[in-house]
Amino acid sequence: MITLSIIKADTGGYVGHSAVHPAMMAEARREIERAKGSSLIIDGRVASCGDDVSLIMTHVYGPDAGLIHSFAWDTFQATTRIARELGLYGAGQDLLSDAFSGNLRGMGPGYAELEFEERPSEPVICFLADKTEPGAWNLPLYKIFADPFNTAGLVIDEKMHAGFAFEVYDLFEDKRIVFDCPADLYDMLMYIGAPARYVVHGVHSKTLGHPAAATSTQRLSLIAGKYVGKDDPVMIVRCQSGLPAVGEVLEPFAFPHTVAGAMRGSHHMPLLPVAVADAHTTRFDGPPRVVALGFQVHEGRLVGPRDLFDDPAFDRARAQANEMADYFRRHGPFEPHRLPLEDLEYTTMSELTRRLGHRWTPITTEVATPA
Ligand code: F6R
Ligand code: MG
Ligand code: MG
Incomplete structure (x- = not known):
């Protein structure tokens, strides 16, 4: 079984609430590469729509996995730091809690996760x-x-x-x-x-x-x-x-x-x-x-x-x-x-x-x- 997770958050807008700054996207991509390197995830992509960063990831840990959610949380903290450095709008907007505990439920970021047996195609x-x-x-x-x-x-x-x-x-x-x-x-x-x-x-x-x-x-x-x-x-x-x-x-x-x-x-x-x-x-x-x-x-x-x-x-x-x-x-x-x-x-x-x-x-x- 594999799990496909999309975890997303608005951690700061460029300009106003309109888009994500390229430096934030680059930071999220670096984190995804690190997670691939350490075999936490099998594969990953970073995408955005408006002022939200989405982490699209495949892994073996199932939905609501603490390891995957805490990785996403840390990545959003990292993009928030860049948003703060650049004075972007609403930096850290969706991170509602000060500390991560267990999984992301109720903490601000949104996520859709699907666990399935991969078909031949x-x-x-x-x-x-x-x-x-x-x-x-x-x-x-x-x-x-x-x-x-x-x-x-x-x-x-x-x-x-x-x-x-x-x-x-x-x-x-x-x-x-x-x-x-x-x-x-x-x-x-x-x-x-x-x-x-x-x-x-x-x-x-x-x-x-x-x-x-x-x-x-x-x-x-x-x-x-x-x-x-x-x-x-x-x-x-x-x-x-x-x-x-x-x-x-x-x-x-x-x-x-x-x-x-x-x-x-x-x-x-x-x-x-x-x-x-x-x-x-x-x-x-x-x-x-x-x-x-x-x-x-x-x-x-x-x-x-x-x-x-x-x-x-x-x-x-x-x-x-x-x-x-x-x-x-x-x-x-x-x-x-x-x-x-x-x-x-x-x-x-x-x-x-x-x-x-x-x-x-x-x-x-x-x-x-x-x-
Ligand atoms: C809608 C949205 C924006 C803001 C608006 C005012 O979902 O995010 O339309 O509500 O730009 O934003 P503030 O109150 O931050 O000036
Ligand atoms: Mg916003
Ligand atoms: Mg948004």
């Missing part, structure tokens, strides 16, 4: 997104693993007829449920259509018994109790041979669906699929972006990446996303561009309520007209 896609939240994967995962209008294999490939099991987390109450699809499809959609709270954590093939996909499901705001940035999620999807084909996994991103997370973590915007060269944010601290890195995993080695959205086939999605961004922006501070109050993560509303509380009176009382 093992195509995987690592998705990295910025300025959005883990629930942003709900709609694409539904389409990839449950919608025959997206995934022809659900109809054509016998190995997919039995369907897929979706493990869904309730992030507010720390609970989980497994939906058996297609039987539970309509029940599941009732939940995962609310992606701020219900998030697909993983998907399993019922026929093969294999894990097929994993997402990062941390919510920094819930961990920290106050706004500390969006969770800028990552996802791993295995492809082909009884799992969705590479093209079926990419297909949902041809529709730039609306996600929460742009500007101040407080706005809906379309999710823009981009090439690695465009994986930084600009307009209105967005639009939220996603990159897709394709690998063949062979004997634990990461053969790749291929930059899968670096392709004219996604130009129409990008054009549509930009039109949608114009449309949303013209709403200014109004919903549905701005998130509904219950999803707003800044503390402004509670402060307003405290300051204006005495001026709100029952509608039945006489109103004193301001002089």
